[in-house]
Amino acid sequence: MRLDSGAGSRDSKHAAQVYRELVNEIPKATVVRLPRYLRLLEDLALSKDVVSSEELAAAAGANAANVRRDLSHLDFHGVRGIGYSVAELKARIRQELGIAERQRVAILGAGNLGRALANYGGLSRRGFDVVALYDTDVRKIGSKVGSITIQDLDLLDGDCTSKSFEIAILAVPAVAAQQVADRLVEHGIRSILNFAPVRVNVPEKVSVRQVDLSMELQVLSYYGSRL
Amino acid sequence: MRLDSGAGSRDSKHAAQVYRELVNEIPKATVVRLPRYLRLLEDLALSKDVVSSEELAAAAGANAANVRRDLSHLDFHGVRGIGYSVAELKARIRQELGIAERQRVAILGAGNLGRALANYGGLSRRGFDVVALYDTDVRKIGSKVGSITIQDLDLLDGDCTSKSFEIAILAVPAVAAQQVADRLVEHGIRSILNFAPVRVNVPEKVSVRQVDLSMELQVLSYYGSRL
DNA sequence: TAGATTGTTAATCGATTAACAATC
DNA sequence: TAGATTGTTAATCGATTAACAATC
Numbered sequence: 001m002r003l004d005s006g007a008g009s010r011d012s013k014h015a016a017q018v019y020r021e022l023v024n025e026i027p028k029a030t031v032v033r034l035p036r037y038l039r040l041l042e043d044l045a046l047s048k049d050v051v052s053s054e055e056l057a058a059a060a061g062a063n064a065a066n067v068r069r070d071l072s073h074l075d076f077h078g079v080r081g082i083g084y085s086v087a088e089l090k091a092r093i094r095q096e097l098g099i100a101e102r103q104r105v106a107i108l109g110a111g112n113l114g115r116a117l118a119n120y121g122g123l124s125r126r127g128f129d130v131v132a133l134y135d136t137d138v139r140k141i142g143s144k145v146g147s148i149t150i151q152d153l154d155l156l157d158g159d160c161t162s163k164s165f166e167i168a169i170l171a172v173p174a175v176a177a178q179q180v181a182d183r184l185v186e187h188g189i190r191s192i193l194n195f196a197p198v199r200v201n202v203p204e205k206v207s208v209r210q211v212d213l214s215m216e217l218q219v220l221s222y223y224g225s226r227l
Numbered sequence: 228m229r230l231d232s233g234a235g236s237r238d239s240k241h242a243a244q245v246y247r248e249l250v251n252e253i254p255k256a257t258v259v260r261l262p263r264y265l266r267l268l269e270d271l272a273l274s275k276d277v278v279s280s281e282e283l284a285a286a287a288g289a290n291a292a293n294v295r296r297d298l299s300h301l302d303f304h305g306v307r308g309i310g311y312s313v314a315e316l317k318a319r320i321r322q323e324l325g326i327a328e329r330q331r332v333a334i335l336g337a338g339n340l341g342r343a344l345a346n347y348g349g350l351s352r353r354g355f356d357v358v359a360l361y362d363t364d365v366r367k368i369g370s371k372v373g374s375i376t377i378q379d380l381d382l383l384d385g386d387c388t389s390k391s392f393e394i395a396i397l398a399v400p401a402v403a404a405q406q407v408a409d410r411l412v413e414h415g416i417r418s419i420l421n422f423a424p425v426r427v428n429v430p431e432k433v434s435v436r437q438v439d440l441s442m443e444l445q446v447l448s449y450y451g452s453r454l
Numbered sequence: 455t456a457g458a459t460t461g462t463t464a465a466t467c468g469a470t471t472a473a474c475a476a477t478c
Numbered sequence: 479t480a481g482a483t484t485g486t487t488a489a490t491c492g493a494t495t496a497a498c499a500a501t502c
Contacts (some may be wrong), residue, residue: 035442081478098452112343124439191451214353215262223434224418225325308502
């Protein structure tokens, strides 16, 4: 099937772009802005019924036209002259992000960072429940962080059904990261947030986002040093 | 001055692109890849003298042509048929990132996250020294985290010269973030890494990067839910 | 030389945005 | 109606990459 030169194609659109629209794929840049819109909508939910693309843009550090295009990718429509329904847009973005229901998160590694993350109340507030905290250190296993008991990482393998979770946060030392990631993948996990300062290799079906403190500081340093 | 139609311009280049080359600006996408190259180079420093664009690309999750173009933005040249000098490229990237010398970092907020960051050895290994840790809680002030004594945030204002730092890490509660950011800006800081789950407004001359756990999880959820 | 790898071009891709008709 | 704001087009921008001549 040829996708270009069809009735709906225009010279200003690339063939690949037309294809992505056909299969209803949302641009990556849009996906990363959705949580920013959502945050404003949650703040606004009690005070306003309607929000404009201008306000959403200010909250996300984007352009109003950009916002309108983003929302049109969701097939979400506002009212001309009025704006967008706060409640409806909030629900629509939650649905699109796959967080209409609460998500279960496991934290791997109960070091300083793992414990800090387990204690962080902001997760629950945004719909993420930390349901497990794993470590390999026998001195830590059994002790509690908040209401969560640290468990032996070896339990992971048998835990598939009883303690299932959708998302894993990797907070282990760099040397252990790949090994633990492999076990998570075996366990069927498809989303990993990696705080370890190494890239982990995973099958294509698994998505990983890495948060690397040193690299963030290095990028900051670049911009700080030339002003 | 017109920038297009000049002797050096070609139809395949946009006028804005030509301008950025004239003033020697490095593309943002390149800047964020430099730390990834640097990490590989540090790992390689003891074992290899030369590295290829192919290897650098694999480490950074980029394309080899992309790497070669990135390095040409640094005016850094390799040797055809051979590759790039590991030691020279490492030094060149450090210089470009403004981290030829060690950088001093202050952490604002000695809660779970602030203390976890202060304890994180990876920072020092990458050339960042945590020189101060501030909080407002009188029960925390004076106690130590590792070798650093928690100080009263009010000292920040008098501290300009004696305890100066180039980079600040914001690890305070959301409600305090803007206020503390304002004080940092007054203090003359130009680089802020913000872990608080709110955008902070700063003058244009200050750069901020935000790390927001919930938003990262929401983006992950999107990709995890459609596979 | 033959093989390897750079440096650069040209094309395409993906994202942004000004502008404005549509319309509440 | 007049004012406000959406939805969409068209242009441009910024980034990526295949391909290949240059050259070690």
